Amino acid sequence: MTARMTPDFWAVIPAAGVGSRMRADRPKQYLPLAGKALIEHTLDCFLDHPGLLGLVVSIAPEDPYWPSLTCALDQRVQRVDGGAERADSVLAGLCHLRERGARLTDWVLVHDAARPNLARGDLDRLLGELADDPVGGLLAVPARDTLKRAGADGRVVETVDRSVIWQAYTPQMFRLGALLDALQAALEAGAAVTDEASAIEWVGESPRLVEGRADNLKVTRPEDLQWLEQRWAR
């Protein structure tokens, strides 16, 4: 812990996806956004933070784009080969941290390469609110709209109680040892692990939800990138 009142941390950035829903000429993390590649904005959020101990980015093995980026030369950034699924890419990053001497009790923040609009205030709130938490947790956004459960015929079955529904965002913050163990166990059991919290839940723990900004969106479809471009151009 430093005098900043937020704990020091490692970052793991899964960036080995192909971005199929984006339908672009390259993986979405390399598409241009406000003068540089989208992933460079994502990494800047962490590289600008004084509590960062180091950052591991999981990149597809044959990826031709990563080596040409300026951030690939930063001494604090290490590259590992990502895997077939997001969870495999995260696990590769965590294993690398462990092999390089990170302690099992160290905090690790996992953040999608495809979320370039993480606000410093959200990052600090996550770090500050979870600093003494026994489990860890994640940025999340409360459901805003009325929610419907759909039947196979495309008709409404019921209206869902939205007061207990949150959308899971990243970063997600857990102790290295706890996340490694949970992710390995969940993957070996074939459990669905779409985020880090799912793995922690799978071993019976309950991650804490820390409310974040809705504009920390994951660039998934072309309109998401257009929205960010317009917003950043203002």
Ligand SMILES: Nc1ccn([C@@H]2O[C@H](COP(=O)(O)OP(=O)(O)OP(=O)(O)O)[C@@H](O)[C@H]2O)c(=O)n1
């Ligand atoms: N095998 C994979 C798959 C995804 N990711 C990363 O996980 C994040 C969130 O995944 P998603 O938005 O689903 O990205 P893609 O898998 O690239 O997108 P799509 O599902 O549209 O192909 C992204 O930063 C992506 O690069 C990864 O590191 N390794």
Ligand SMILES: C[C@](O)(CO)[C@H](O)COP(=O)(O)O
């Ligand atoms: C981890 C995540 O960002 C939480 O919302 C999200 O689940 C990753 O995207 P995917 O489409 O599930 O791979």
